Amino acid sequence: MSGVRAAKSLLALREQEELEDLPNDYPLSTSEDEGDGGGERKHQKLLEAISSLDGKNRRKLAERSEASLKVSEFTVSSEGSGERLVLSDLLEPVKTSSSLATVKKQLNRVKSKKTVELPLNKEEVERIHREVAFNKTSQTLSKWDPIVQKNRQAEQLVFPLMKEQSAFAPIEHVLNGWKARTPLEQEIFNLLCKNKQPVTDPLLTPVEKASLKAMSLEEAKMRRAELQRARALQSYYEARARREKKIKSKKYHRVLKKGKAKKALQEFENLRKTNPAAALEELEKLEKARMMERMSLKHQNSGKWAKSKAIMAKYDLEARQAMQDQLARNKELTQKVQVASESEEEEGGEEEEGDLLVPDAVNEAHMTADGPNPWMVRNHSGDAKEAEIQKDPEQLPEPMANEASESEEEERPVAEEEILLKEFEERRSLRKKSGLNQDAKPVSRQETKADSSTQEVLSELRALSQKLNKDSHQCRKQNVGSARTVLSVQREEPAGEEEEPPLLQRPERAQTLEELEELSKEGCFQNEELPRPALEEQQLERNNQPSAPKKKTKEQMIDLQNILTTKSPSVKSLAVPTIEELEDEQEREQKQMIKEAFAGDDVIRDFLKEKREAVEASKPKDVDLTLPGWGEWGGVGLKPSAKKRRRFLIKAPEGPPRKDKNLPNVIINEKRNIQAAAHQVRVLPYPFTHHQQFERTIQTPIGSTWNTQRAFQKLTTPKVVTKPGHIIKPIKAEDVGYRSSSRSDLSVIQRNPKQLSIRHKKQLKKN
């Protein structure tokens, strides 16, 4: 029955569907006409029933569509229904059961999963793999860098690098071939045999060997056990540390800190009792911390953190507290550790002050040992030096007290620090002076410099006085005399100069180099022929000119006249050379003087001329590109215009200043010595970028002529030494202490693409 009913209803459904599919205005078949009205209603109901299935009473507009080919066997088509059937709906039983909820959840999860994205194309993947592999490889290879660096910088490499262990030959083998030959040997041999000592073959008796072996095994076991224990302990410790590190409680940390401080103090007390030296060391550490603090000013509320806190301090009590803590710490750190000798009477107070201050036992030790306390050390050395200084008669006033009371000094070092420091300063300066006196060379050089400068000044003075009093001879003489007195004071000149007036008067005519040059430029050297007034005019002119620039040039230039006519004092020799014709000596001398004077004038002029020529010759030449006759009239006697010449003149760049620019009496050849340059280095070797750097490394001669034998050997050691007959193997990782070879690392990477770095993952995503 029920089966028939179901079939009927299904049939009805089919009919409805068909009806629905048909257009409304489509003429229905006559056979179904009668059940038209009732069918309509039924269909409505069915629709409502279906739509109410998911609880939402929603009406969907029926879509018009073609008759579908995909008609299920139950004549139900999915199209047009507009409702989606969820899988879980189908699974839902009539009555809800809790056991299916999990399945539903799983289904939901599956549903929420996104689709798998397309894999990257092959090239890109390969590229990324390559890059990663490269990075990894270079990383593994960079392990070798220090070794390579070391070998490169080594002064000498001896190959083979690892010393081969000498072939182990047990002594028994060596002794096998040995026989007692000499009587003494035989005697000893006999003795050994008598006492049943192992002579040749086994050096150790078998029992001994066995015991040795056993020992070694035991040892090995013990060692292993120890190692295991250590490893376990370490892991425990690490775990604990990790755990403790994660604790964020401030209180906990505060308590911890306090406990630590207490413990340290306790330890120190103990140490002091048991081992004062170690305690002293601890103390030094404290002192060092203090010094560091003093140097760094770390806790003076000046850091970034402190500044930020300072802003907050107004409102935040905690911040204020932190700042104060820091300041307290600074104070504590910078507080000087009291030295007992200084404060023997303050001992009571010291105890009151408590933990941080130092017990006196420590201080005593400090006093006796030559500790690193700078003040103490200085005291000591100062004493030593004083003892030396005492010998000096000059140093009397200072050390009178110190000498008497060395012990006192040690008791009150702070009070005398300053005195000592002063003394050191003085002594240093004294030593410097004495050093200066000893090497007279620099001093003398300075003197000569000063001398030359004074000479210049004096020459100027003289020149001025001459200009002013040219005509009045007496006056001039006086003036010159006065100048000369200065001169004589300066140079301690004996009174031999008056004997040679012609020599002296020469320079007064052509006073300065400029004058001389000017005159010689005019072509004729008319110093003597020049009429007096004209000369005077010239000089007046020069006097009227602002003399500053002239003076400046003079300072730079060393006056040639001065050089050649320095009034050198004559030697008062004990043994005056005998001269043949003594009778007309005076006359002859005069004549020669005059002759020499005239010759000298020529000498100077010629030299200046020569120098000018040399300077001209060494100057780079201008290039004149003017072609006469182009763009203007040409012909004999016609010159191209100045404008044109200027236009086509290529000026040569001015070379570097000549070495003899300020040395009027010298011509230094500026030409390059090509033959010598051929021997010089002309290429900079690799790591050097500037020739001065390289020059510095080749300054020291390496020949045995200039060095001691040892130094010579050291300088000429070959960089690489190979031993003949030895195979030089490539360096191994095991030799330098590496376990894993680089290849295994690589293979790991390539097999595990998961190990891609973040960057590469990003890159992948982007692609």
Next chain:
Amino acid sequence: VGRMETAPKPGRDIPPKKDKLPTKKKRPRRYWEEETTPTAAAASPGPSPNKKRNRELRPQKPKNTHIPKKSRVSKKPQIVKKPRERRDAEPPRSLSGAQDPFPGPAPVSVEVAQKFRRIDKSKKLPHSKSKTRSRLEVAEAEEEEISVKAARSELLLAEEPGFLEGEDGEDTAKIRQADIVEAVDIASAAKHFDLNLRQFGPYRLNYSQTGRHLAFGGRRGHVAALDWVTKKLMCEINVMEAVRDIRFLHSEALLAVAQNRWLHIYDNQGIELHCIRRCDRVTRLEFLPFHFLLATSSETGFLTYLDVSVGKIVAALNARAGRLDVMTQNPYNAVIHLGHSNGTVSLWSPAMKEPLAKILCHRGGVRAVAVDSTGTYMATSGLDHQLKTFDLRGTFQPLSARTLPQGAGHLAFSQRGLLAAGMGDVVNIWTGQGKASPPSLEKPYLTHRLSGHVHGLQFCPFEDVLGVGHSGGITSMLVPGAAEPNFDGLESNPYRSRKQRQEWEVKALLEKVPAELICLDPRALAEVDVISLEQAKKERIERLGYDPESKAPFQPKPKLKGRSSTASLVKRKRKVMDEEHRDKVRQSLEQQPQKQEKAAKPMGARPSALDRFVR
């Protein structure tokens, strides 16, 4: 040794020098001696007043002149004392229980080590990369270590120079040769002698490199060579021609004689080996021992360099200054100094056709030139009767000058910087204050009158002896403190045997310095040829079309949101350029005062590779 670079190498088959003037020598203080000697000496009995001078020279001289010297030396014991104190703190004991009284390496004073330093650290280097810096550090450390080693080995130079000191206010110049001879021991006294050779005119003389042999040639043809210490005559000939100059070549076995027409070379038996006709009318000879060059100056105005190791003329330079008869060499850099009649001294090297430098020294002609062994000072005398000393370190300026009554015709420097001048028939010797100081011409150290006019002067190397050739023969004077007391046994050993000499000859020939390396600054070899370097760089840039070492020009990064407009790009470029320019200006401003300082101070004495020319 001043700046002599040769590291001291004593103790190698050198017999102890007994025949130095021991009386003039201060006994070296040993470490086991305490400083009690002066007081003990002061207690010794005073001598009679009439023997004052002689007492001066006695070895046990017990006077107060000594005491300041001691006090000057007293720095030494202080240095020694320090390690002793250290030893007291922790006495290292050996197995035998014996203690090393001087543990650790011997102390080296900084000044001595400074003498052997070559790197001038005051010079600023351009910024260097780390790799370069490490190389530089290695070089500097090496140099320091080596200098310390050299300084330490200087401890082995046991001999000390002699000296002559007057009692307070006494002038040493008044001490006559006879007094000195009377005071010194017999061996030293034997070094003072006169050879009376009036027949063959004024003599020129020359000592060999080792100072053992003496050759002299009279103007009338008399040529002789002898071992002057033992007075053993090697040869004596008459060349039947005027002899202008005579000189030993690298060893005492060869002798160059400048005769009237040509240059002749004889061996030590007087056999003529060569007649060099390309060197004619030679007036003066100089031998450069490290280059094996014989320099000859001729009447015709040519300076000729003859390489005696291969017998070739290296260079013949025309000085264009007429007759050349004043010549000397600078032992420091092997440059030849020629004096001319126009008052100039010109400096020559065989590599250059023109003089390296010309110095105007005198108003009259130059009569004599001498250069001291460190190449620092040059002494000249001219027709204007002046004697001047010049500084040769770059500036060529006169340091001191003095007018002599008759002018000096001959000048000579000793190894330790004493200056001797021959004026007529008188020889004056001046000495400097310190070791490396120029001779102060204030008052002479010694004077001596000869029997004839001076014609040749030379200090004997390694002996406190001055040889004077004059018209009456040869005089060998004693000059305490003239010579270097310690000799290098491998370089110039006065006691060498024939075998040793041959050995040395081979080595010296192997180490021969090429002639073209002679220049004013012998350290130039340790410099890079900057001009060629730059030329090569320029060529490379031309070849490549760009400068591979130059920094890439600044290229502004493109920016978004319209900020990458042309104007802003240009602006940014401009900014960077200006910043660079500012940097440059700043740098140049910083350098300016440095430059001025540099210009102000004179060139310091730099130790040099060719310091070994120092004899």
